[in-house]
Amino acid sequence: MRLLLGIDIGGTNIKIALIDKKGRIKAKKTFPTADFKGNRALIERITGETKKLLAEYGVVKKDIIGVGVGAPGAVDIRSGTVHYLTNVPDWSEVPLGNILKNKLGLLTFVDNDVNVMALGELFFGSGIGAKNMLCVTLGTGVGGGLILEGRLYRGSSYAAGEFGHVPINIAGPRCNCGSWACVEAYVGNNYIVRDVITQIKNGEKTLIKKLVNGKLSKITPEIISRAARAGDRFAKEIWRDVGNKVGTGLAGVVNLLNVEKIVIGGGVAEAGKILFDSIKKTIAARAMKLPAKTVKVVKAKLRRDAGLIGAAALVLYEAGI
Numbered sequence: 001m002r003l004l005l006g007i008d009i010g011g012t013n014i015k016i017a018l019i020d021k022k023g024r025i026k027a028k029k030t031f032p033t034a035d036f037k038g039n040r041a042l043i044e045r046i047t048g049e050t051k052k053l054l055a056e057y058g059v060v061k062k063d064i065i066g067v068g069v070g071a072p073g074a075v076d077i078r079s080g081t082v083h084y085l086t087n088v089p090d091w092s093e094v095p096l097g098n099i100l101k102n103k104l105g106l107l108t109f110v111d112n113d114v115n116v117m118a119l120g121e122l123f124f125g126s127g128i129g130a131k132n133m134l135c136v137t138l139g140t141g142v143g144g145g146l147i148l149e150g151r152l153y154r155g156s157s158y159a160a161g162e163f164g165h166v167p168i169n170i171a172g173p174r175c176n177c178g179s180w181a182c183v184e185a186y187v188g189n190n191y192i193v194r195d196v197i198t199q200i201k202n203g204e205k206t207l208i209k210k211l212v213n214g215k216l217s218k219i220t221p222e223i224i225s226r227a228a229r230a231g232d233r234f235a236k237e238i239w240r241d242v243g244n245k246v247g248t249g250l251a252g253v254v255n256l257l258n259v260e261k262i263v264i265g266g267g268v269a270e271a272g273k274i275l276f277d278s279i280k281k282t283i284a285a286r287a288m289k290l291p292a293k294t295v296k297v298v299k300a301k302l303r304r305d306a307g308l309i310g311a312a313a314l315v316l317y318e319a320g321i
C-alpha cells in the first residue's frame with residue numbers, strides 16, 4: 001500500500017506522520033518547534049525524523065506518494081517558500097518545499113496551514129462533496145481557507161482566505177495584522193479572554209471566576225465553555241456575542257461568494273451549539289435571503305490532527321489522485 005507523508009509545522013510543535021489514502025494516521029512523531037536556534041538545524045531535524053519514521057514503519061521511498069506540508073502564514077506554493085516562522089529567529093523566506101524535495105527525494109508540496117486544513121475537510125471531513133466552501137479556524141488567530149468550484153482558491157499572491165482579517169466595523173480594536181476592527185481583533189482567543197476579564201473586574205458575577213479560583217489570568221475559552229455548559233448566564237452571553245461577530249463577517253462572505261458550506265474548527269469552535277446557533281442566526285438575519293438559505297454552517301470533523309491529515313490531502317489534491 002502506498003502512503004502519504006504529512007508534516008504540520010506549527011508555532012509550538014512540528015508533527016510528522018505516515019497517512020493512508022483514506023486520511024488515517026499510521027505512525028506519527030512530534031517535537032517542539034522552539035528547540036532550534038536556526039532554520040538549518042530545524043530542517044535537518046525534520047528530514048532526520050522523517051527518514052527515521054519511514055525506517056521504523058518499514059517503508060521505503062517508493063512506497064511514498066508524496067510529502068505534504070502545512071505551515072503558518074502566506075506560502076508561495078511554487079517553491080514552497082514559508083515567509084516566517086514564529087519561534088525560529090532566523091527563519092525568513094525559506095524555500096522549504098524545494099529544500100525538502102532535494103533532501104528527501106520525494107514529490108513535495110507546501111501550503112498555508114488553513115488552506116491545508118480546508119483540503120483535509122474537503123477530502124476526509126465535513127466538507128466532502130462541497131463545491132464552494134469556506135473553512136474557518138477560531139483560535140488564537142482566526143484563519144480561513146476557500147474552496148471555489150472544487151478548487152483551492154489561493155488568490156493573486158497566495159494570500160486569499162484570510163477571513164480573520166475581514167473588517168467588521170469602521171472603528172474598533174487594533175489587530176495583529178496592523179489594521180483594526182478585523183474579525184480576529186474581536187474573537188481571537190486573547191481578545192475574548194481580555195473582554196471577559198475586564199467585565200469581571202467591572203463587577204460581573206459569573207461561574208468563570210469560581211472555576212479559576214479567582215485567578216483571572218487562568219481564564220481560557222475552555223473555561224468559558226465549561227461555565228456556559230453549566231448554565232452560566234454571562235458565559236452563554238459571551239458565546240452569543242462571539243457568534244454574532246463571527247456571523248457578521250460570514251454574512252459578508254455568504255453574500256460575496258454564495259458558498260454552500262462553512263466549516264468551522266479550532267479551539268473556540270468547541271464552545272458548541274450556543275456559538276453555532278448564534279452564528280447561524282446572524283447569517284440568517286444579515287445575509288441576503290437566497291445565499292443565506294443555501295449555506296450550511298457545520299463543525300469541522302478533523303480535530304487535533306487536522307494539520308497532518310490536511311497535509312496528506314494537499315498531496316492527493318496536487319497530484320490529482
Ligand SMILES: [Zn+2]
Nearest residue numbers: 165175177182
Ligand atoms: Zn487583522
